[in-house]
Amino acid sequence: MEIKFYNSLSRRKEEFVPLTPGVAKMYTCGPTVYNFAHIGNFRAYIFEDVLRRALEYCGYRVEQVMNLTDVDDKTIRDSREAGLGLSEFTERFKRSFFEDIALLKIEKAEYYPAATDHIPEMISLIKTLMDRGYAYRADDGSVYFSIAKFANYGKLSRMDMGAQRPGERVCNDEYDKDAVADFALWKSWSESDGEVFWESPWGKGRPGWHIECSAMSMKYLGKTFDIHTGGIDNLFPHHEDEIAQSEAANGCRFVNFWLHCGYLTVEGEKMSKSLGNFYTLRDLLEKGYKAEEIRLVLLGTHYRKKLDFSFKALGQSRRTLESFAELFRRLGSVEVKVSKGLGKLLRDADEGFSKAICDDLNIAGATAVLHGLAKDVNKLLDMDKVSEEDASEVMKLFRKFDRIYGVLPLDVAPEGDSIPEDVSLLLDERRAAREQKDYAASDRIRDEIRALGWAVEDSASGQILKKLH
RNA sequence: GGCGUGGUGGCCGAGUGGCUAGGCAGUGGUCUGCAAAACCACGUACACCGGUUCAACUCCGGUCCACGCCUCCA
Known part of the structure; x- marks a missing residue:
């Protein structure tokens, strides 16, 4: 069956046509494992899960990648505060993430690559960008992507970078970049990074925020793939930057369908x-x-x-x-x-x-x-x-x-085995009372059972017991 | 300032150029010893002002309001 998606790139609904017939390759932005995920995050993961399930419903075989961001400013900051090594620190949040998505009946993706396991891939991608002239090394030792070199920059978010008003929220002096909107591919080591760094052709440091998604999607799904998703807040700059890096490096289209979910509010x-x-x-x-x-x-x-x-x-x-x-x-x-x-x-x-x-x-x-x-x-x-x-x-x-x-109570066993003995005895008593049409007793017992946390309903086929919440 | 989204009955929430979305809550009813569950009936909504049309909540223009993004964020 034909399935249509609203593509953020074209801003309209389009019929989904995969690159390989019968196969849907998708990359879904995953958690940053420096804390427990919150329901806002789960909104996104559940949207992605429904997308996955819908594709399967329509007969596609899905190949899904969900990344685990296990190195960034906050992760480093909090792991140091906790006095733990980076991987030791992120391990428990990775574990709880998988526990949570299992509870929420989110189907598992095929791949959950962690950023720290793919540093060589990222370095190699940055090298390509340097070789092709899209990236430069600044005085602080960091490597930046030059958006001026990438003509299509802004095609996803429809932002005209020249029309932006830089400097209102960000102090330019903090950066050694050529242009404010240039973004880091490689961040040189600073004292606040502590033990967290990797060696690279540009000295010790760590990857920028966006590069992991480009490097890992490429590795597991290919240079061009079908679907990329995330929260709407990731549309800019994250996804825009991913497009720039990936397309500049590979010289071909990065993603065909971009899908973004909306925000979640709590009690308004x-x-x-x-x-x-x-x-x-x-x-x-x-x-x-x-x-x-x-x-x-x-x-x-x-x-x-x-x-x-x-x-x-x-x-x-x-x-x-x-x-x-x-x-x-x-x-x-x-x-x-x-x-x-x-x-x-x-x-x-x-x-x-x-x-x-x-x-x-x-x-x-x-x-x-x-x-x-x-x-x-x-x-x-x-x-x-x-x-x-x-x-x-x-x-x-x-x-x-x-x-x-994924949540319908299809296999509701009658609450059989879990009925406490006292409730079960009362139930027998009530049945006997009802057989003798002693409704006063029947109602009294019903109240007693209710007090124990169970509701009794009468039907043609007898008493039905339901657990109260 | 630039770009974008949305305003639907008490609440939540779909959708369409003309034909009852749906859920929750409410009221009345059927059933039942009572209750519960289930079912039936009822409320006739689409921010505002114009325009197009035989016909607009649905298209076009404008207004008001709310919200989002413009290097933390799913």
């Missing part, structure tokens, strides 16, 4: 530590929210729009997941034998869902299809018009939709 405000609305995944888990609920909130709006993360939305997600769990439970206990056939209903839903997803990842449209199908199926279940065979077809389709969502 920009997330920041000073506002006290800065949340990591573990912060939210400690508050009792589940990773699935968090993922669903982050899936709540189109990736290019700004997304407001709120506790109200988290609560809504919980209810949504519970109502789906209830539907799947009902589907699992169908006893009707004769099938009326739900063919058209399922076909329409399938088609509507794919159409939405393939239209620049219209997740909200897809979610409407999901809810529409749930409502239709519930209606039929109320009328006893769903056979066992129909139910399994319906489940199969929801399972297919979940290849995108």
Whole structure:
């Protein structure tokens, strides 16, 4: 199926055509491992995950690279503060990053290259840029890219560097660059770097911020590849600089499709530590929210729009997941034998869902299809018009939709094994009371069970126990 | 100053030149001993002002407002 993406380069939706038929090669800007990732970061990773899942949904084999930035100003600063070596310091954040994305049901990329494992590749790329005349060594020993030499500079961000007003936010004197917008490829060692440095043809130092993405994408995906993504804040200067470096060095197009996701706010405000609305995944888990609920909130709006993360939305997600769990439970206990056939209903839903997803990842449209199908199926279940065979077809389709969502409670086992003994005894007692139509006792026991953290609902087939949150 | 995004019913959030998006909350109802769940019904929204058109929330122009980027940032 044809899939369309909004390409930041052309500023319009374009049909996705990969370089190699059937294969989608993508580079996704990953974490800087100097701290625990926050929900703003996860918004981006979840967007990238949906992109990946959508490509797979459409039959592509995905080759994804997500870099781990394990050396930069902040990483060096904080590792020194912690009194740890760089790799020792970043190791725990790398580990927690992988734990977090697993909890959030983010599919793993094929490659997670770390910057510090690719210094030779970066040096070699910088050398090429020097040889081709795009880079120069400044008096401070650092190597800079000269944007004046690259005619296409600004094609992604549509910035006319000549029209900018340099110097308003940055003091020119701090730099030994020829032009303010020139950016560092190699930063010469300074005292604040401590033990962190590598030898290079330009003396000891460390790579600039942008060069790792060029060097590593090239290594794993080739000089030209299909998709590059990141947060909108990376569009300039990071991605613009990547294009400049890569295309200047290779003399060919760097990336065909650039996709950027919007910002995340928390309760309507920009997330920041000073506002006290800065949340990591573990912060939210400690508050009792589940990773699935968090993922669903982050899936709540189109990736290019700004997304407001709120506790109200988290609560809504919980209810949504519970109502789906209830539907799947009902589907699992169908006893009707004769099938009326739900063919058209399922076909329409399938088609509507794919159409939405393939239209620049219209997740909200897809979610409407999901809810529409749930409502239709519930209606039929109320009328006893769903056979066992129909139910399994319906489940199969929801399972297919979940290849995108990754959070549907498809395999909700009846809370069986986890029911505490006291609750289980009360349940038996209540059943006995109900058999004797002793509703006063039944209601009293229901309250007792509720006090223990469980809700009891009565249905035609008996009592249904649900854990309260 | 330059570049860009957006303003949809109580809240969240899709979309389209004419045909009910959807969710949450609310109200009424069906079902139920009650409750819950599920289902049904109801609210007739698209910032403002013009223009194009048989017809605009959807296209064009302008206004107002909010927000983002212009070397920390997903």
